[in-house]
Amino acid sequence: MVLGIAILAMGAVRIPFEKGLVDDLRTADLLPPELDVKTTDRIGQTFFAVSLGGMRTLVATIWNLRAFTFFSDQKWADVAECYDLIVDLAPRTQYYWDTGSWHQAYNEASYYLYDSKLPSLRRKQAWKDAILNGRQFVERGIRNNPDDPVLLERLGYLLADSNKIAAFGDIGKSYEESYEAYMSAVALGNARALTTRFALYSLARVPGREKEALAMARKVRSEQNTNSVTLLSVLYTLSYHDDPTRPVDELIDSIFPSREAAYDALSGLWLRTRDRYPVHGVAQAITLLESDLKVPESDSVLKKKLPPGMSPEDYF
Amino acid sequence: MNPLSNILSHASRIGVIARHAFTQLVRMKVFYFLAFFAAILIASNFFNLPQHFSPESEGVRILRNIKSWSLGAMTFFALVLSVVSTALLLPKDVEDRTLYTILAKPVPRLDYLAGKLLGVLLLVFVSLALMDLLMTGALYLRTNMVLAEQVSLAESRGWLAQDIALLKSEILSHGSTPSLQGAVFAVFLRAAIIASMALLISTFSSSTLFTTNITFLVYFIGHFQADALGVFLNSDPGMSDGIWARGASLLVALVLPNFDNFNVIDAVIEGQVMPLAILLKLTLVALFYFVFYVIASWFVFAKKEF
Numbered sequence: 001m002v003l004g005i006a007i008l009a010m011g012a013v014r015i016p017f018e019k020g021l022v023d024d025l026r027t028a029d030l031l032p033p034e035l036d037v038k039t040t041d042r043i044g045q046t047f048f049a050v051s052l053g054g055m056r057t058l059v060a061t062i063w064n065l066r067a068f069t070f071f072s073d074q075k076w077a078d079v080a081e082c083y084d085l086i087v088d089l090a091p092r093t094q095y096y097w098d099t100g101s102w103h104q105a106y107n108e109a110s111y112y113l114y115d116s117k118l119p120s121l122r123r124k125q126a127w128k129d130a131i132l133n134g135r136q137f138v139e140r141g142i143r144n145n146p147d148d149p150v151l152l153e154r155l156g157y158l159l160a161d162s163n164k165i166a167a168f169g170d171i172g173k174s175y176e177e178s179y180e181a182y183m184s185a186v187a188l189g190n191a192r193a194l195t196t197r198f199a200l201y202s203l204a205r206v207p208g209r210e211k212e213a214l215a216m217a218r219k220v221r222s223e224q225n226t227n228s229v230t231l232l233s234v235l236y237t238l239s240y241h242d243d244p245t246r247p248v249d250e251l252i253d254s255i256f257p258s259r260e261a262a263y264d265a266l267s268g269l270w271l272r273t274r275d276r277y278p279v280h281g282v283a284q285a286i287t288l289l290e291s292d293l294k295v296p297e298s299d300s301v302l303k304k305k306l307p308p309g310m311s312p313e314d315y316f
Numbered sequence: 317m318n319p320l321s322n323i324l325s326h327a328s329r330i331g332v333i334a335r336h337a338f339t340q341l342v343r344m345k346v347f348y349f350l351a352f353f354a355a356i357l358i359a360s361n362f363f364n365l366p367q368h369f370s371p372e373s374e375g376v377r378i379l380r381n382i383k384s385w386s387l388g389a390m391t392f393f394a395l396v397l398s399v400v401s402t403a404l405l406l407p408k409d410v411e412d413r414t415l416y417t418i419l420a421k422p423v424p425r426l427d428y429l430a431g432k433l434l435g436v437l438l439l440v441f442v443s444l445a446l447m448d449l450l451m452t453g454a455l456y457l458r459t460n461m462v463l464a465e466q467v468s469l470a471e472s473r474g475w476l477a478q479d480i481a482l483l484k485s486e487i488l489s490h491g492s493t494p495s496l497q498g499a500v501f502a503v504f505l506r507a508a509i510i511a512s513m514a515l516l517i518s519t520f521s522s523s524t525l526f527t528t529n530i531t532f533l534v535y536f537i538g539h540f541q542a543d544a545l546g547v548f549l550n551s552d553p554g555m556s557d558g559i560w561a562r563g564a565s566l567l568v569a570l571v572l573p574n575f576d577n578f579n580v581i582d583a584v585i586e587g588q589v590m591p592l593a594i595l596l597k598l599t600l601v602a603l604f605y606f607v608f609y610v611i612a613s614w615f616v617f618a619k620k621e622f
Binding site for chain 1: 376377380381383384385387388389391392475476478479482542545569570574576577579580582583584585586587589590591593594597598600601604605608612615616
């Protein structure tokens with residue numbers, strides 16, 4: 001009896017201190033946020049996660065191996081379920097959010113692209129759903145890890161991926177959202193310098209924002225001091241768009257280190273139709289450069305057959 | 317006898333009993349588990365288990381694997397050692413009749429209990445220190461290897477200096493950091509609470525099996541103490557059908573220790589930083605539980621007749 005009372009009194013003494021400690025731990029991101037008691041269906045799952053204290057990341061590692069088996073067997077629903085559990089166990093591990101999203105948006109989507117057993121309409125829907133699920137998964141990862149630039153970069157990459165973009169509906173809007181995701185990563189202050197360049201490449205493809213993209217391209221070039229082929233090509237095409245009256249040869253010489261480099265870069269941009277980069281003034285530049293570099297007319301890049309842009313209609 | 321020499325006399329007795337308990341447990345060949353730990357460490361380090369990774373994520377993935385396998389194994393071994401060793405203490409001394417010999421001498425029962433428990437804690441501490449040494453060594457070597465590989469890969473790809481600096485800092489944050497050592501200490505603190513709770517249960521239990529089972533049960537339920545408290549604090553007192561739920565959740569919150577706070581280990585494995593102030597608060601909480609359970613055990617044990 002006395003012992004029982006002592007235990008209850010000890011509980012009453014320690015609870016306020018422990019409650020403060022829990023708040024401190026949550027502020028320091030050392031404990032997950034409080035469980036919503038109304039969602040009782042989640043308690044079953046969380047019981048598993050919470051009671052494994054200290055071994056949760058270990059169990060997540062083992063489930064990650066299990067997910068690989070499901071992936072090998074192409075059991076996509078099981079892969080998704082596995083990653084739902086894994087991120088419950090290790091919500092701060094960026095790798096699991098990244099891999100879970102990648103399995104859905106890339107592997108599962110590609111599977112439906114080529115699965116001949118399903119009717120084309122169902123394949124198309126499954127392909128689109130897989131990509132959207134992959135997007136939702138990485139967005140959930142971002143909400144759980146708001147200070148992680150890598151997941152924002154992954155979202156930016158997915159939204160601008162030439163093989164996935166058709167699943168998002170409005171292509172211009174998707175490039176815009178991709179730009180915003182990259183810039184959110186940059187705003188965190190711990191993203192790679194490369195992320196700003198990726199943001200620029202997405203912005204350059206948003207119709208109507210060419211001026212803004214040009215200003216950004218100039219800034220990136222001066223700050224990063226790089227001769228990246230895509231950066232120079234985008235800078236050229238945006239500059240041409242800004243002032244089409246400027247002589248093409250003068251523009252080329254002001255941007256590229258040499259005419260050979262300009263020809264390689266702009267030829268590449270011309271052929272990258274899937275990536276949907278703007279090509280303002282590119283044909284004019286190639287014509288001038290081919291004449292300048294004495295490229296035989298039969299070998300002209302402009303005469304090459306352009307690869308088709310990725311359209312779901314070609315596959316389904 | 318003045319108070320200081322009285323304290324020293326108690327401390328000396330407790331020290332002798334603790335040393336004896338430690339030796340007794342070591343003779344049970346408990347350190348053989350270190351061979352398993354070493355095997356786990358080697359497996360996490362070198363076995364290329366089938367999972368997905370990109371060249372960039374590979375390095376950090378290996379470091380995270382080493383940490384999660386090692387700290388997972390430490391948690392498991394510390395839990396089992398603290399529960400089973402403590403549950404064995406009293407029944408074994410009764411069985412060997414050592415208990416009667418000790419209690420026949422002028423040894424206060426509190427000194428006996430505290431000594432026995434400290435012996436167990438010494439065993440857990442030494443075990444964790446050895447495992448930590450192995451983990452830190454493996455992690456140190458592997459971090460340097462990963463750093464060299466990843467930096468060379470980044471340089472070959474023409475990464476900017478600031479991006480390489482970010483990469484280095486990310487890799488180093490997954491190596492052996494002060495937070496990781498803090499997490500190992502948190503494993504010890506949790507084991508200390510569990511051991512002292514097992515001691516309390518063993519003072520009125522009838523068998524080792526009963527003590528072990530009940531302690532493990534309390535350990536698992538203890539992870540929900542914070543949730544139980546949340547149910548009590550957040551539910552509407554006016555709801556008549558919630559009275560029992562509120563009462564039960566309050567009882568759980570008052571009686572059981574909150575083990576969820578020690579789950580900071582998982583966040584540290586994932587790369588979070590544990591501030592020293594948090595570790596100190598965890599230590600205070602653990603000390604509070606430890607002292608309370610030892611005194612409560614003494615309270616029960618003092619009235620026991622042998």
